[in-house]
Each structure stands twice: as C-alpha cells, then as structure tokens.
Amino acid sequence: MRIEKHPILDFKAGEKxxxxFDGKELEGYEGESIASALHAAGVRIMRESGHLHRPRGLFCNIGNCSSCLMIVNDEPNVRVCIEKLQAGMIVETQKGKGELK
Known part of the structure; x- marks a missing residue:
C-alpha cells in the first residue's frame, strides 16, 4: 500500500x-512523503472537516488542498502529502485550523 510513483511529485525512498504519529512509532523511508509513509502504515484519515467533523483522507496528493494538514515537529498546517519524511519526525493529527505553540 505504499505510494511508489507519482505523476507530479518526484521523490525517491531512501533508508528505512x-x-x-500520534504517539505511535511507525516506519517509513527517508525522502518519501509523510502521507505515503502513513498510508503504507494503514492510516487513511488525515484530519476532520472543520464544520461537520467528517473524516478526510488524501485528496489531491500534490499540495493544493487542505485535506492532509497535520502538525509536524510542533508546526501546524503542514501538507504531509508533499513534506518529505525524515528520521525522528513527530507527526500529529491536527484539529481545526491549527495553532502555533
């Protein structure tokens, strides 16, 4: 279930x-998108819609929408579909618009 090729984004998977993610240790490949690593780990819900709190998964997967906004290393509103994974990152589900700490 790992995204290995993408028609627009160019990323190469490095070492494991x-x-x-939300307090659980997961594995991925350095250089792939965070969303790809989450998807491979079985995570299908990236966030909730603002008004009705409906689950949102990957939508555009090219950084144009806001369906994959998450908190990465205490920074809110990171589009994880285009953010490259690095060792030791802390990724959290974002509720609402996101607040700077």
Whole structure:
C-alpha cells in the first residue's frame, strides 16, 4: 500500500527510518512523503472537516488542498502529502485550523 510513483511529485525512498504519529512509532523511508509513509502504515484519515467533523483522507496528493494538514515537529498546517519524511519526525493529527505553540 505504499505510494511508489507519482505523476507530479518526484521523490525517491531512501533508508528505512522511524517517526512518531500520534504517539505511535511507525516506519517509513527517508525522502518519501509523510502521507505515503502513513498510508503504507494503514492510516487513511488525515484530519476532520472543520464544520461537520467528517473524516478526510488524501485528496489531491500534490499540495493544493487542505485535506492532509497535520502538525509536524510542533508546526501546524503542514501538507504531509508533499513534506518529505525524515528520521525522528513527530507527526500529529491536527484539529481545526491549527495553532502555533
């Protein structure tokens, strides 16, 4: 279930690394998108819609929409579909618009 090729984004998977998602340690490949690593780990819900709180998964997967906004290393509103995975990242589900800490 890993995204290996993309028609627009060019990313190459490097060595296997670990990162944290909502307090759980997961594995991915350095250089792939965070969304790709989450998808491969079985994560299908990226966030909730603002008004009705409906689950949102990957939509455009090219950084144009806001369906994949998450908190990465304490920074809110990161589009994880285009953010490259690095070892030790802390990724959290974002509720609402996101607030700077």
């Amino acid at each position: 690394v670990t990162f944290t």
